[in-house]
Amino acid sequence: QSALTQPASVSGPLGQAITISCTGSSSDVGGYKYVSWYQHHPGKVPKVIIYEVTNRPSGVSNRFSGSKSGNTASLTISGLQAEDEADYYCSSFTTSSTYVFGTGTKVSVL
Amino acid sequence: QVQLVQSGAGVKKPGASVRVSCQASGYTFTDYYIHWVRQAPGQGLEWMGWINPNNGGTIYAQKFQGTFTISRDTSIRTVYMDLTRLKSDDTAVYYCARRTSSGRTFDFWGQGTLVTVSS
Numbered sequence: 001q002s003a004l005t006q007p008a009s010v011s012g013p014l015g016q017a018i019t020i021s022c023t024g025s026s027s028d029v030g031g032y033k034y035v036s037w038y039q040h041h042p043g044k045v046p047k048v049i050i051y052e053v054t055n056r057p058s059g060v061s062n063r064f065s066g067s068k069s070g071n072t073a074s075l076t077i078s079g080l081q082a083e084d085e086a087d088y089y090c091s092s093f094t095t096s097s098t099y100v101f102g103t104g105t106k107v108s109v110l
Numbered sequence: 111q112v113q114l115v116q117s118g119a120g121v122k123k124p125g126a127s128v129r130v131s132c133q134a135s136g137y138t139f140t141d142y143y144i145h146w147v148r149q150a151p152g153q154g155l156e157w158m159g160w161i162n163p164n165n166g167g168t169i170y171a172q173k174f175q176g177t178f179t180i181s182r183d184t185s186i187r188t189v190y191m192d193l194t195r196l197k198s199d200d201t202a203v204y205y206c207a208r209r210t211s212s213g214r215t216f217d218f219w220g221q222g223t224l225v226t227v228s229s
Contacts, residue, residue, distance in 0.1 A: 003154065003156075034213070034214040036215040038155070038216070045205070045219040045220075045221060046155065046216070046219055048215050051210070051213040052214075055213065057217065087154075089154060089155050091155075091157070098169060098171055100157060101154060103154050104155065
């Protein structure tokens with residue numbers, strides 16, 4: 001199972017919106033609603049910010065939103081803030097009941 | 111509150127084995143699958159496998175089949191990961207994570223355990 005494809009880095013100015021893509025196949029992203037997004041600050045534990053493609057866990061800012069079209073899922077961060085600087089990973093359930101993570105995207109706030 | 115507390119690991123020599131423990135508290139242990147995820151230095155997250163604590167059923171990523179085993183001891187609410195025939199590229203932080211039943215996402219994570227493979 002190959003990692004899902006994400007851009008290595010995305011940046012944007014404070015207050016703007018950015019979108020991170022996550023491309024897989026019909027065996028993972030395209031085939032299931034179980035796509036999650038995780039925020040990972042270096043040295044800390046990953047934190048789920050989106051699950052089931054579009055759902056936000058309680059306590060997660062509504063500046064984070066998710067969507068999916070075909071084999072590509074996307075995470076949008078609106079109103080970019082300094083604390084959003086982190087690594088972001090998508091993850092998907094796959095056939096054979098396994099999981100796969102994306103390659104990861106480093107978000108920088110300009 | 112839900113907690114996953116990891117222990118074990120450290121520095122291991124190539125060819126050796128390592129065990130990392132993940133003790134759960136704050137919820138019904140057998141109700142949630144536990145997964146293992148690792149992150150090598152400078153690399154991304156990598157999914158390794160899961161265990162169903164209720165019946166001990168496991169599934170592993172193909173890459174780790176043959177060298178990676180997950181087990182559990184329900185009496186002490188602990189899940190174990192064993193990695194054998196260690197190589198230098200097994201150097202990583204290893205995390206256990208709880209998977210929700212409905213959303214199939216990882217909602218709680220252990221603190222991470224660094225395994226260093228070096229001669």
